[in-house]
Amino acid sequence: MMRLQTRKLLDRAFAGVGVFAIVLMALALIAILLPIFQRGAGAYVFRATVEHRRQMLDLFERGDEDVLVKEMQKALEARQPVLEALASYRADQSERLNEAIGAADRLAQRDDLLGRRIARAVEQLRHTADLRQQIDRLSRIEQLMRPQSTPDMTDDLDLIRDITSELEVQAAQYGELTERLRQLLGPLPGDEPRILPRFRYGQARWDRALIKQSQLLYIEEWDYSDASAMGRRVLSPRRDLFADTALYPLFEHIENDLEAMLRPRWTFYGRFLTDHSVDAHFFGGIGPEALGTFYLTLGAMLFAVPLGIIAAIYFAEYAKPGRTVSFLRSCVSTLAGVPSIVFGLFGLAFFIYTIRVSPGKSVLAGSLTLGLLILPTVIRAAEEAILAVPREYKEAALALGAGRWRTVLTVILPAALPGILTGTVISMGRAAGETAPIIFTAAVSVGVALQPTEVFTQATPALSWNIYNLATEHEAVDEIRHVQYGMVTTLVGIVLLLNIAAIWMRARISRKLRG
Amino acid sequence: MKIRNTVLALIAAAGISSAPAQDQIVIDGSTTVGPIGKAFAEYFMQHHPGINVVVSESGSGNGARGIVNNSIDIGMMSRFMRETEFKACADNGVMPVAHVVALDGLPILVHPSNPVSDLTVEQVRKIYTGEIRNWRELGGPNMAIVFVSRDTNSGTYETFNNVVMQGETIHGSCEYVGSNGAVRQRVQTTPAAIGYAGLGFVDETVKALRINGVMPSEATVITGDYPVARALYMFTNKYPEMGTPLYRFMTLHLTPEGEEIVKSIGFVPVTQYGF
Numbered sequence: 001m002m003r004l005q006t007r008k009l010l011d012r013a014f015a016g017v018g019v020f021a022i023v024l025m026a027l028a029l030i031a032i033l034l035p036i037f038q039r040g041a042g043a044y045v046f047r048a049t050v051e052h053r054r055q056m057l058d059l060f061e062r063g064d065e066d067v068l069v070k071e072m073q074k075a076l077e078a079r080q081p082v083l084e085a086l087a088s089y090r091a092d093q094s095e096r097l098n099e100a101i102g103a104a105d106r107l108a109q110r111d112d113l114l115g116r117r118i119a120r121a122v123e124q125l126r127h128t129a130d131l132r133q134q135i136d137r138l139s140r141i142e143q144l145m146r147p148q149s150t151p152d153m154t155d156d157l158d159l160i161r162d163i164t165s166e167l168e169v170q171a172a173q174y175g176e177l178t179e180r181l182r183q184l185l186g187p188l189p190g191d192e193p194r195i196l197p198r199f200r201y202g203q204a205r206w207d208r209a210l211i212k213q214s215q216l217l218y219i220e221e222w223d224y225s226d227a228s229a230m231g232r233r234v235l236s237p238r239r240d241l242f243a244d245t246a247l248y249p250l251f252e253h254i255e256n257d258l259e260a261m262l263r264p265r266w267t268f269y270g271r272f273l274t275d276h277s278v279d280a281h282f283f284g285g286i287g288p289e290a291l292g293t294f295y296l297t298l299g300a301m302l303f304a305v306p307l308g309i310i311a312a313i314y315f316a317e318y319a320k321p322g323r324t325v326s327f328l329r330s331c332v333s334t335l336a337g338v339p340s341i342v343f344g345l346f347g348l349a350f351f352i353y354t355i356r357v358s359p360g361k362s363v364l365a366g367s368l369t370l371g372l373l374i375l376p377t378v379i380r381a382a383e384e385a386i387l388a389v390p391r392e393y394k395e396a397a398l399a400l401g402a403g404r405w406r407t408v409l410t411v412i413l414p415a416a417l418p419g420i421l422t423g424t425v426i427s428m429g430r431a432a433g434e435t436a437p438i439i440f441t442a443a444v445s446v447g448v449a450l451q452p453t454e455v456f457t458q459a460t461p462a463l464s465w466n467i468y469n470l471a472t473e474h475e476a477v478d479e480i481r482h483v484q485y486g487m488v489t490t491l492v493g494i495v496l497l498l499n500i501a502a503i504w505m506r507a508r509i510s511r512k513l514r515g
Numbered sequence: 516m517k518i519r520n521t522v523l524a525l526i527a528a529a530g531i532s533s534a535p536a537q538d539q540i541v542i543d544g545s546t547t548v549g550p551i552g553k554a555f556a557e558y559f560m561q562h563h564p565g566i567n568v569v570v571s572e573s574g575s576g577n578g579a580r581g582i583v584n585n586s587i588d589i590g591m592m593s594r595f596m597r598e599t600e601f602k603a604c605a606d607n608g609v610m611p612v613a614h615v616v617a618l619d620g621l622p623i624l625v626h627p628s629n630p631v632s633d634l635t636v637e638q639v640r641k642i643y644t645g646e647i648r649n650w651r652e653l654g655g656p657n658m659a660i661v662f663v664s665r666d667t668n669s670g671t672y673e674t675f676n677n678v679v680m681q682g683e684t685i686h687g688s689c690e691y692v693g694s695n696g697a698v699r700q701r702v703q704t705t706p707a708a709i710g711y712a713g714l715g716f717v718d719e720t721v722k723a724l725r726i727n728g729v730m731p732s733e734a735t736v737i738t739g740d741y742p743v744a745r746a747l748y749m750f751t752n753k754y755p756e757m758g759t760p761l762y763r764f765m766t767l768h769l770t771p772e773g774e775e776i777v778k779s780i781g782f783v784p785v786t787q788y789g790f
Contacts, residue, residue: 222627359586446569469572
C-alpha cells in the first residue's frame with residue numbers, strides 16, 4: 001500500500017520536473033528570441049525621416065521625386081528658423097570681429113615700418129573668409145604689437161585681445177554645436193560637399209534622431225570632484241552656453257519642432273533584405289550578405305548531401321560488419337565532434353593553399369569546407385533513416401527478383417526519404433549559421449552580390465560573419481546597431497524557416513507513404 | 516547523356532571563371548586599416564562599377580600571409596613587414612611593395628568616468644607589466660586596473676609593444692582581444708579598463724588619455740609630439756602596373772577624395788605630411 005503511494009508520488013514528481021523543464025526551455029527560447037526579433041524588426045519597420053526618403057531617391061532611385069521635393073520644401077521651411085538663428089549669430093560675431101579689425105586699423109595708422117606691417121596683415125585678414133582663421137590672424141597681430149606698444153596703443157590692443165579671446169571660445173562652442181546639427185539634419189548651407197554618404201544626410205531614423213537631438217541639447221560632462229570614486233555623468237543644457245545670443249532660440253526649435261524638420265513616418269523597408277550596403281552599412285541593406293549565405297549553404301548541400309547519402313548506403317547496406325567499418329564509423333563520429341574553427345583552418349590550408357580550388361577566398365572553398373563540416377551529420381541522419389526502414393520491405397523487393405542496387409534505389413531510399421530530408425535540412429540550418437569555417441575560406445566584410453558564375457573564384461559577405469564583423473570590428477557600430485540586429489533576425493529567421501520546412505516536409509512525405 | 520552534358524558544362528564554366536580575375540581586387544589584413552580599406556572599396560566600386568573589391572579584416576599577420584602566398588592583391592598592415600615575411604615573399608617570387616596610406620596615433624583609452632586623464636609612457640608600461648595594479652596609484656579611485664591588449668597577430672599590438680613596452684613583457688593577467696572595435700567595446704563597458712586602439716576608433720563612449728602631456732590628434736601625430744604613432748600600410752606584390760584597376764586603387768589615397776575619406780574616418784592623411 002505504502003509502496004504504491006510512494007511510486008505514484010515519484011511518478012508525479014517526475015512528471016512535474018519534466019513539465020517544469022519544458023516550460024523553462026520554452027521561456028528561455030522566448031527570452032532569447034523575442035528581443036532579437038523585436039530589435040531586428042526595427043531594421044525593417046521603423047519611423048523613417050525625410051532624410052531616409054532622400055537617400056532612397058539618391059542612392060537607389062526609389063520614390064517619387066516631385067512628392068519628395070515638396071516634402072523637402074516643407075522640412076526646409078521648418079528648419080529655416082534654425083538656419084536663421086545660425087546666420088544672425090554669425091552676423092553678430094562678425095560685427096564683434098569688425099570692431100577688433102577697426103582697432104587694428106587704428107593701430108595701422110602709423111607712419112613707420114610696424115604700421116605698414118600691420119596694414120598688410122589687416123589687408124590679408126579682410127581676404128580671409130573663415131572666422132577661425134580671422135581670429136587667429138588678429139590675435140597674431142596683437143601678439144606681434146604688444147612688446148612694441150606705446151601707451152596710446154594699449155586701449156586698442158586690449159580691445160583686440162578681449163574680442164579675440166571671447167570669439168575663440170565662442171567659435172569652439174559654435175563649432176561643436178554645428179557639428180551636432182549636421183549629424184541631426186545633414187550638411188548646413190555653405191558646407192563643402194562631402195564624399196562619404198554618412199556625412200551627406202541627416203538622421204534617417206527617428207529613433208537615432210532623438211538620440212542626436214538630446215546630444216545636441218545637452219552636453220555630457222564627467223564630474224571628477226570626488227577623487228576616491230569614479231566620475232559621475234552630468235548633463236548640462238547646451239543652451240546655457242549661448243544665453244543672451246542669437247542662438248538661444250535655436251534650442252527651443254530643435255526641442256519642439258524636430259518632427260516638422262525631419263517628418264518621420266512609419267515605413268516598411270522590405271528591401272533591406274535585398275539592397276546592397278552603402279558606406280559600410282550606414283545605409284542600404286544586407287542583400288550581398290543574405291545572398292552569400294544562400295550560396296554557401298546551397299554549395300555545402302550540393303557537396304555534402306550526395307556524398308553523405310552514398311556513404312550512408314554503404315554503411316547500412318553494403319559494408320560487412322568488421323573492424324574496418326567500425327573504425328570508419330568512429331571516424332565519422334569524431335569528425336562530427338571536431339570544432340568548426342579547425343574545419344576553417346583545414347579549408348584554408350587544404351582547399352586554398354594546397355589544391356588551390358580558387359586563387360584566394362571563394363564561395364567554392366567556403367562551401368566545400370562547410371560541406372565537410374556537415375557531412376557527418378548528413379551521414380548519421382541518412383544511416384539512421386535507412387536502418388529504420390522495415391526489413392520486410394527489403395526482403396519483399398529481393399524476393400520479387402530485384403537486385404541489391406535496385407532495391408536500395410526504388411524501395412529503401414524512398415522509404416527513408418523523410419528521415420534523410422530532416423537530417424539534411426537541419427544540417428542546412430547549421431551550415432547557414434556557422435561562422436568559423438568561412439572566416440578564412442569565403443567571408444569578407446565588404447563585397448558585392450555575386451553572379452552565380454562568380455562563385456568559383458570570388459569571396460562574398462555572409463550573414464554569420466558580418467554579424468560578428470559589425471559587432472567587433474566596425475568603427476561606428478553604435479550608430480548602426482539596427483543593421484546588426486537586422487542581420488541577426490534575418491539569419492535566425494532563415495534557420496527557423498528551414499527547420500519548420502523540415503518538419504512540414506517530413507509530415508507530408510510520411511503521410512504520402514502511409515496513404 | 517544528359518548528365519554527361521551537365522557535367523561538361525559545369526567543368527567548362529569552372530574553367531572559364533577560374534581564369535585570373537581582372538575584375539576583382541582582394542584585400543585582407545589589419546582591422547585598423549580596415550575602415551580605410553572598406554571606405555576606399557565602396558568609393559572605388561561606385562566609380563568602377565565592373566570591379567568587385569572585397570575586403571576582409573583578419574589582422575596584419577594574415578595580410579602579410581596573404582601577400583606571401585600571393586592569394587590577395589592588397590595586404591593591409593598596421594606594422595611593417597617582418598624580416599621573415601620578406602624572406603618568405605622572396606622565396607615565393609613575391610616582391611612586396613609598401614604603400615603608406617595614412618598615419619595613425621595609438622590613443623590609450625579609458626572609461627569616460629575615470630578621473631585619470633594624463634599618464635606618461637612609463638606609467639602605461641608599468642600598468643601593462645603589472646607593476647601598477649590599482650587606479651589609486653595613479654590618482655584615481657581604489658579600483659583594480661583591467662588592462663586590455665590586442666592579440667599578438669595584430670600590428671597595433673606590435674606598435675604598442677615597441678613604443679610603450681620597449682622590450683618588457685606584458686603581464687599574464689592581460690586580456691587579449693581580436694580587434695580595435697572589441698577593445699573599445701571592452702573599455703566602454705568596464706569602468707576600470709584601459710586599452711588602446713587606432714585614432715579612427717575613438718568616439719565619445721571612451722576617453723583618450725594625454726600621454727606625456729600630449730593629446731592624440733591629427734596635429735600631434737604629424738608633428739611627432741604624440742609618442743605612440745605609426746604609419747598604416749597597404750602592401751602589394753610589385754608596384755601595380757600603370758592603368759590597371761589595382762594601380763588606380765593604390766593611388767586613391769593620394770587624391771583629394773582619398774585624403775578626405777581618410778580624414779573623415781578619423782585617421783591622418785599622408786598628403787598632410789610634408790614641409
